[in-house]
Amino acid sequence: MSKDSLKAHDKFIRDQGIPFTLLSDPDTTMMTAYGAFGNKLLYGKTALGVIRSTVVVGPDGTVMKHWTKVAKADAHPAQVLDYLQKR
Structure with missing residues (x-):
């Protein structure tokens, strides 16, 4: 799952020959619930982003x-x- 759009996922699936569904969460609701989006350390600074x-x-x-x-x-x-x- 990523913040990428369904259109971007479709292209990535085609380009990489991936045989399964990728999930899109552009508003990060599900990723936040799983702890996959939030504050993280990036180059020594705290930033909000994908974990x-x-x-x-x-x-x-x-x-x-x-x-x-x-x-x-x-x-x-x-x-x-x-x-x-x-x-």
């Missing part, structure tokens, strides 16, 4: 796993995949 995190939501809508802060974006997909494969 990189990952939430795995189960088929019944419950949160199965929540990484509240993703520090190393390049290594994170492997962590998520490992978690999902062990489920």
Whole structure:
């Protein structure tokens, strides 16, 4: 999920060949509820913005796993995949 528009998501899905739906939250309501939008430290200053995190939501809508802060974006997909494969 991101603040990007549905149009931007559609283009990104097409360009990257992503086989799943991306969610758009331009007013940040849901991202704020998940702790993925708010105050963060940016270059030594507090700023309001998107906080990189990952939430795995189960088929019944419950949160199965929540990484509240993703520090190393390049290594994170492997962590998520490992978690999902062990489920």
